[in-house]
Amino acid sequence: MVTLKELPTEELFTSGHRLCAGCGAGTIARMTLKAIKGPTVAVNATGCLEVSSTIYPFTSWRIPWVHVAFENAAAVASGIEAAYKALAKRKAWDKDVDIIAFAGDGGTFDIGIQALSGALERGHDFLYICYDNEAYMNTGIQRSGATPHGASTTTSPAGKVIPGKPEFKKDLIGICVAHGIEYAATASPAYWNDYITKVRKGLEVKGPAVIHVFSPCPLGMRFESEKSIELARLAVQTRYWPVYEVEKGKYKLNIKVPSPKPVVEFLKLQGRFRHLFTPELQHELGIIQKWVDENWRKITQLCGKA
């Protein structure tokens, strides 16, 4: 684990961006750039982080940063990686460059999954970071494949007949691990040293690596912005967001949660679940708790701990 003293004081992701107060994406970008150790290029899918950090003629990025479109961060990263290799072959380039792709859950779970799958299969040397705020927050809180069951979004509203999103969240890390990649991990910005350690591990791997990090969104999840990191911690402490890593197929639980808080502690802070806290829909809370328990059981089993 890294210590605070080891981290650079230099800010490569600068202040002045227009992300909301309490936005997880800004914290995650800043921590990521504190983790890098050498020449690094960022690729950013369309989304909150992209639109808020590079409003021309301003930029928050003190490293090269490329945005092409929504669904193709992994493909663009593939091209950049291949170009450096090609330029090195004809002696027009002599530096080792790390490439990090940032994308939200929409750009990863949904519209970007094909490009991600292709890049993982081809084995490009890059780190893909999915900052997951569990809906299309940039366009006004629409449901994605990462939105949890029961959450109210503008395309899965808490209706009179259907109380929020009926479906459950996709298993992104499971999908990535199935490609046989060397490193995949989940993280939460509340556990900064775990996250930074993982970014470094992901960059050290030769070949693709994926980090799936919880990104609290005060606007879309509807909570007080000062509670952002608290929510990110509760996600872990309720076992809603198991923090683990998979190195060469071997699962390891990084943050043990021996006495978990009930998931309602995590849910009740967020307006997107408010409709479930009524006598008629209380059973929904049980369904979410059941999903959390089952998911935890599955992950810990993979980690070799019951």
Added chain:
Amino acid sequence: MSKVMGLTGDEAIAYAVKQSNVDVVAAYPITPQTIIVEAFSEYVYNGEVKTEFICTESEHSALSACIGASLTGARVFTATSSQGLALMHEMLYIASGLRCPIVMGVVNRALSAPINIHGDHSDMMGSRDCGWIQIYAENAQEAYDWTLQAFKIAEDPNVLLPVSVNIDGFILSHALEGVKVLEDEEVDKFLSTRKTDLTIDPEKPITVGALFLPDYYFEIKRQQVEALKEAYKVIRRINEEYEKLTGKSYGFLESYGLDDAEAAILCLGSTAGTARFVAKNLRRQGKKVGVIKPWVYRPFPVEEVVKATENLKALTVLDRACSFGAPSNALCSDVIAALYQSDRELKVFNVVYGLGGRDVAPLDIELIFKDALEVAETGKIKEPVKFMGVRE
């Protein structure tokens, strides 16, 4: 320029790419372009090129990877057809907007539905306003020559725009021709490797692809218009350089019989060969007909079209794509606009032909010439838009 190789249109493009010191090729197979990717894969797997080859999982990712590589300073090539080009549509605009000098072989094929794998121009015409330089070749030789020139045009610092080199699906892509090719050293001298100061370099960090709101976006688009105007000058210069090297004279368009022709056909690609064959026969019979074949479709050669048509009384523009519901089809609309801007009162009518690979027989072309001669004589157009060779 001594060697002659038996190459299909697709192979001619692949061979030109092999000789062009291309750093990165990212592509996805699709009929009738597949031979380009296959031929290039053999070069890669047999160690004949140093190119990084990314065999992507879709055309969308192919062009996305090309954009990433091009921004990093690499010389980049891809190829596609039809549905593949349609899937790339979003990226086409980004490639030109981010000023990526990518070269793409487009093997023109009909668009679905109904699905059809044969040649027409629906694919590229559907993306004609994407900000790319667009070139149409008549045969495998032209495909080879233009591919070599395309890299130099695209990468010129005053241009920095992507270029598509179009060939007709199957008619050119799969037909074997004798192609005069340059020696590798001659190509090296003409093209060298890509040189650019604008790269993604961690020592000189830049932000690429930022958000442009209404206060700046328009200026970026205006600059693209200017870049295509620059391209017009650069194409002429590169054509001259290529002529010095090979003796082959290219330009914005090629005309036949225009010195005394009263009626002419203007068309793109392989059909120009058939049209010239028919025109030759008709001229032997004393009919004053000619053929105009634009090589360069974007930037549209306004001046050249106006000049080439100055002695004509009637012009037929052949479109191998349909602009449904439009007053005339893509190529014809451009020709009419160019003539109108120059206050020319030439009689122009439009013929849609060959959709989905429908064969173009010399007799069909002969009938069009007859119609054109009649318009030249009477000054009257009976049908402004006709359909050739279709059951109606």
